[in-house]
Structure formats: C-alpha cells, structure tokens
Amino acid sequence: MSAELERQWIESAAAGDEEAFAKLVEAYQMPVYNLAYRMLGNPLEAEDAAQETFIRAFTRFNTYKPGLKFSSWILSIASHHCIDRLRRRRGVVLSMEDIMGQRWIPDDHPYPEEMALKREERALIAETLEMLPTPYRLVIVLRYWHDASYEEIAEITKDSVSAIKSRLHRARDMIATHLQKREQSAQVERRLAENALSRSF
C-alpha cells in the first residue's frame, strides 16, 4: 500500500465513503486486532473490540488530523477502547462465551513436542501480560508486538516520551521480578518433588 493510495482512502473515508474505509479496515485489521488480543487476552472479546475500534474511527473521522500517522490514530482509539473495557471488566465474572473463546488459539505447528513448547511459551507470555497493570501492558505490547518507537507510543497513548521511557523501564522491572519469582517457585516445587521421590525409594 503506497502512502499516496492511503491518503486517498483516508480523504474519501473522511467524506463518508464506506468503500474507501473498507480498504483501510483491510490494511489495519491485523495491528488493531492483535493489540486488542494482547490487551484483553481473549480472541472473541478482541474481535469485538477491534470491530468497535473501526466503527468509532469511522464515526469520529473528524478527530483525525491529516499530519498524524493513520496507524498511530487507529491504535490510539484501539488502546483507549481496550482500557475502557478492562476498567469495566473489573469484578465481572467470566461468562461461558469467554471461556469458550479461550479455546480458540491458532496453532500452525504440526509437531507435538514443539507444539507443547510453543503452548508453554504462549501461556507464559499471556500470564506475564495479564500480571501487568493496564498502562504497563499497553507500552509492552506496543513496544514488542508493534515495534513502536518511544515517540510513536507517546503519540498513541497521548503521554510524554519521558513518561513512556520510565513506564517501559518499570514494566520491564515488574516482568523481571515476576519471572524471577516464577523461577524460584518452580525450583522449590522441583526440590519438593525430588525429596518425595527419594523418600519413596
């Protein structure tokens, strides 16, 4: 997609052209859906949140400033929408749909051992993200999944670059502590299992 083509789609979509907006949806559905998925941790809710993001973008196209990168604008809408959802979700018990939604995790690897390893890695990533408070999770997702620079993250989250720097630092600190604790408890469990095994012989 060339920058010129994108500019034309944006102009037409801003004037209410649904066909042009559909092209923008096609172009940006991947980053928006993946941001929602990593923020919410549930594919079904992520799909709904991503769709809602595009609907909001279409109805509030007048808030888009031509100088701004379209990706930053759409990811900013997605981020704020996900934060709103997470805020509303506090104290809400998971529904049957959420639980069923969790089962849908695409797997493209046919080998069982590697699949198991991948699943373990994925579970660790999901657990790590879930442990992070929302603002810290957002900067980590934007940094690692969207390869966004400090400036881009600042544009998306509407914060200063220095705030993003310190938030990323704090997020990494939290992750490091979490992984360390996890490793320590795994070691204790291993030791207990070894002791139990040696006592049984």
Place this chain on the structure above:
Amino acid sequence: MRCQEASSAMSLKMDQRLSESEERELTEHLASCPACAEEQARYIGIESLFADARWLPVPGGFSQHVMRRIHQRRTRLAVLRGFLAVVIFGLVAVGTLALLTSLLNPVFQQLVRYPFFAWLVTTGEGIAAVLRTVVYALRLVLSTVLNSLTPYVVGYLALAALLLLAWTRTVVLSRRSSGMILQNNSR
C-alpha cells in the same frame, strides 16, 4: 554510574537508546556490580521471551463484519434523524399555523364573503367534524378501559408485561450467544 541509573540505562539499551559513552559507562558498572549484572541477565531474558512475539491471524470475514455494523449503525442513525426532523417540522408547522390563523383572522373574515372561500371553510369544518368524532370515539374507548382498571387487573397486566419482557430477553440473548459460539467454533 549508580545502580539506579544503571537499571534505567539497561531498559534504554534494550531499545537501542543509549549513546556510546552511556553504554561504556553501563558496561563498566556491570563489570563491577554483580547485582546489576544479574538484573541485566533478567532483562535479556525478557527480550528472548518476547522475541517470538507474533501476530495472530485476523478471524475470517472481519472487515465485512465491520462494514456491515457500520452500515447498520448509519441506517439506524438516519432513521432517528428522519424521525426527529419530522417531529421538529411538525411542531414548527403547527406553531406557525396557529400564529398565522390568529394574525390572519380579520383577512379570513373578509374572504369568507366570496363563494370559493366560503366553500373551503365549509369543507374544512366538515373535516374538523369528522376528526372531532374520531377523537370523541377514542376518548370513549380509553375512558371505558381506564374505568375497568382495578388494582387486580393492573397487577395482572404488569406481571404479564414483565414475563413477556423476560421471555423476549432470554430468547434474544440465548440466540445471540449461541450465534456467537457457532461463529467462533466454525473458524
């Protein structure tokens, strides 16, 4: 470089945001501080954890679904706007008519002398008489219904309305959720 500065510098290093001199300072500090060196190893562990951060494929028919929802929302909005326009136009029209009638009353009195306008007034009065009859009939029906409303009847009607509402919501919600699950499983 102190340990706190080193920690911050480590995060910046992960994002390739350290200048050469800062990086040199950090390396020197890490060589002399085992605690910070350990922290650096943990930071590298984070990098390798997220190194495989991949994007998931978007569910099929995503963009079509978005466009359908946008279209539905726009249609709903257009209907609402149309309804509001009709209400506002109606109110303005009635107000204007009432004002004009009172203002132009002396002119009407003069015009009625001519046969055509006299006929118009007669026809208008005929239509008004029909409307009056309809309104009277409606009032009669309404008053009969209202007079028959005892507390028992009101209670029964409220209960029936509640049950109907509960039934509708249950059916609509269960249809909606089963639709979503089917949609999800079909992928």
